Amino acid sequence: MFSYPTVRTSLIFVAIALVSLLFSDIAITSSNPWQDLGNFFLGVVTPNFFSSEGLMTALLRTVAFAFVGVAVGSASGFLLALVYRFLPVRIFCNFIRAIHELFWALIFLQFFGFHPLTGVLAIAIPYAGIFAKVYSEILDEADPEPRNLLPPGTGVISAFLFARIPDCWHQIRTYTAYRLECGLRSSAILGFVGLPTLGFYLEASFSQGLYSDAGAMLILFYVLIATIPIWVRPKLLPIYVLSAPFFLGEGLPIVWGNVARFFTQDIVPAPLRNGEGLAGLGPWLNDLMVNAALPGIWNTVILTQIALVATGILALLAFPLVSNHFGGPIRRTFGHVFLVIARSTPEYVLAYILLQLWGPSMLPAVVALALHNGGIIGHLIGRQTNSIRLRPDAPKGFNRYTWELTPRVYRSFLAFLFYRWEIIMRETAILGILGIYTLGFYVDSAIQNIHFDRALVLILITALLNIGIDTLGRYIRRKLALQTMPTC
């Protein structure tokens, strides 16, 4: 068994995670965490939907920001996908998607302030990068046959529209719909930095221990996501997309001078701005690396590796919950509900909730990342097992799980896991804003001290780290010959 490369790779990653655990900070520091957790669940089962007059407006704004952001991102992503074969375009797309929505929001807040454009761009920019990559992969896989059959002299645009798009249309639609769901999550968490979406009210109720109010918001959010197939209809889409911009709210007017100031002064490294010249840049950068970047990178990497393995373990434990090969329909329904909740709740919200309940350490972050990502992967491979047909005399129960199904789905499980490696790292960095000492913590500290030059360097470092992990993840998937799936 140990001679299998997939098993060896898995064991190496488990070993790295175990070593990381030695250096990590895992603890429950609150004195009565279970009582708080109980209070929270009590709040969820006794939701108060009438707490705040702003709740319905916030829900509307959450949907509006998601629609506009995803629409702009998808349109620009599609155009970028057409030229994705050029290296500079690929690098550009990799770069913009390596920066998390919340970091984009924090950047735009500095010069657009509380204008709707801040929220729209924060979603649209990273999403454009992701759309470009996935759309181009889908287009590349299109069957070349129809194009070869076209008469000579057919225009490039006609050929593209009539011979290529029809073949990929279904996949493009499925992926865009999936992204819309992600867009709703992104839109909701933008509230945590002050935009008028759900996160704004969620943070306020949570920090004051108003669990029934927070429970109501979470329930409304789950209902919103679970009912997407009902209210998002192809025929209604144009209406949604065209009307969404009118429901973003007015915010505060943009003062364009701020934009120029941000780019020509704020983000210029302090020594250059103060006329110390290049000589001052060395000590400045050194201070930034030693006191912020390096500790941030260290904690981000450690936390990512632990969360990655925890995600894997959780996914493997969770997939039987939704698999047809185990249990009856009632248990599967509960399994589905659990996994839907786990994957619909943004990591950021989960981590925020757990931090409030358990006190600050890496533990809430690990559990949040594992629940969300493990929920997604568990759901995907659980669904995959349903297409496996077992022999009538196949083993049952535990043996069926360990010797029949797990080995069969293990390769695609690893493919999903390494695909999400980079996503987990991006989220790990951002969780720093909540007070865990990953890169986001230092970015937030720099912004709180109005040191945008430092914040920008740290964001760039975070982006490079993500690009590095993404490349490594792709390398490992190629080495192990794992099939990659664009929709994960």
Next chain:
Amino acid sequence: MATSFIRKLVVSSLLFFSASVATAQTFVFTAIPDEDETKLVERFQGVADYLSEQLDVDVRYIPVKSYAAAITAFRNNQVQLAWFGGLSGVQARKLVPGSEALAQGVEDKAFETYFIANTSTGIEPADNLADLADELRGKTFTFGSKGSTSGRLMPEYHIREAFGEAPEDVFSRVGFSGNHTRTLRLVEAGTYQVGALNFQVWKKEMDDGNIDTDAVRVIWKTPPFPDYQWTIRGDVNDRFGDGFKEKVKQALLNLKDPKLLESFPRSGFIPVSNDAYEPIRKTAEEIGILD
């Protein structure tokens, strides 16, 4: 239930539309989010109504999620007036030349930070922070917000003075709770053993009977320092007419509504100048928050 729901829906849609007809000449102000949001909205909505009546212009309060967001909105001229802490005021006025501290609370002339500890630590109150050095070392500690004067700047300064070390080296865990109310709740619950907060928040929560005195107690009080103030942009007269700045100042100084003052909590507002905050600026420079 259903009618209440419909009513709220109608009210929120009205709010939505009324927000979109607000003109460019709305006088907008904000405040650092140093306490629970419900309290802030209640307090500053009252101030907005009061100022709107006194100044004869539309006045709007916008809530923000961080101290930096308040400073940035002020700097970007998206708000023209702000209720800042000592440090955020100094940072904002440095970024906006011509801006002025207009008025401070009576209590802000000599503000204090209280160090509080969970009673399970057994730490007894002392007159000097250095006397508590042995008992404090290795404990878990929470500041308020990263940009707070009484919740971060002054406590960090005094910790560095007493120990000659950074807080991260003195305590086993250092956190930022986000605001003063949360610092109080976290130390009361034992999530952190020790914390530092705004003394007015402590007193008000104590008067309201919201503190479990068996669980948390004050262990040290800092020497006084200047804190909160109203700061206004220098260019408001160009936009709202001559003498507007003076009108705002007078309106703030004349604010006598006891309920509104109680919500701050301040006994009244008195004139102040930028120079009064020099000690804060120096302290911030000393510990590297300002450059």
